[in-house]
Amino acid sequence: MSAVPPIFFKVANLTVGSLCLVASVSQLSYIAVNFNAFLLAIFGIALSAPIIYLEFKVPPNLYKFASFYFSFLGRGLAYILLSFLINFGGIFKILTTLLTFLLGVIYAIFQVLPQIEEPANFRGEAAPIAMGGDDDDDII
Template sequence: MSVIPPIFFKVANLTVGSLCLIASLSQLSYISVNFNAFLLAIFGVGLSVPIIYLEFKVPSNLYKFASFYFSFLGRGMAYILLSFLINFGGIFKILTTLLTFLLGVVYAVFQVLPQIEEPANFRGEAAAISVGDDDDDII
């Protein structure tokens, strides 16, 4: 039984995803000043959009290709990576980076706490129940 209500995860994911998307989109304007920051912003947008989208609908193929979004450790590491991608610029980006990094560390810690249960959108539709549970049985 989880001691944290599921609405916390929804609000936290939507907040971080939205802030990171705004920070990444504003970082796209660095194309003439700092091309490396521009390229990092493209990856930031690519990581931020699925975070927001997963709060409303879980696509069936996403678990197959980006399974790190469906565990606390994977999402925590994605948040930490995302915080490094968007840390160029002013105070807004610094605060967004700090919030994203701290939430990533919190999610990574949640992975090892047995009393924290994964939210419903962390379970993919085609997710296997155990490690050896495959869809096709070869005889």
Template sequence: MSNISPQIFKSTNIAGGSLATLSALSQTSYLIKNFPAFLMAIFALGLSIPIVYLEFKVPPNLYRFASFYFSFIGRGLCFILLSLLLSFGGAIKIFISLLLFVGGVTYIIVEFVPSIQEPDNFRPEGSSIAVGEDADDII
């Protein structure tokens, strides 16, 4: 078992998703000045809003369609992609992008630490916690 509280992952996801959402919303003002940056902001909104939403409620079919949200390595790669999509603008946006990048690399490193257990919202509904756990099937 790990000594890392699940609240740390929850607060990291909420903070990272909120910063990415706010940065993407500010980047939508580039509609006329830089249209490709505007399109990247739309994609970033589509990736960052579920990060925050998943900390409060897990939709039943999301694991089937976007399973990368349910692992440390997938969430880390999502944070890195968000940092690349949102790296346009001033110093504050670059700082937010750097924070997202560092958070993504941290999540990828955490994937390979065996003593850290994934949070409850990373598991799809109906799955067991242990790999070899015997489930009693009633027919």
């Protein structure tokens, strides 16, 4: 039984994904001032858009190409990376960076806590529920 209700994960992921997407889009305006921040914003958009999309639908091929979205440790490290990508700018981006970094650390800690169950959208359609649960044993 999970000590954290599943709605917490949905709200946290939607909040962080939305805030990071808005921060990344606003960082696109730095193209004339700081081209590096502009490029980091493009990567921020590419990392934060799937976070929002995964709360509504799990694409069948995403587990194959971006399996880090389907574990607490992978998502936590992605949030920490995302917080470093969007830390240019004013107070909104600083608060968003702090929230994203904090949630990334919390998710990384959730990976080692056995009483925290992963939410349903952390399991891809092709993903095994348990480690070693692959059905590749019948390959000739």
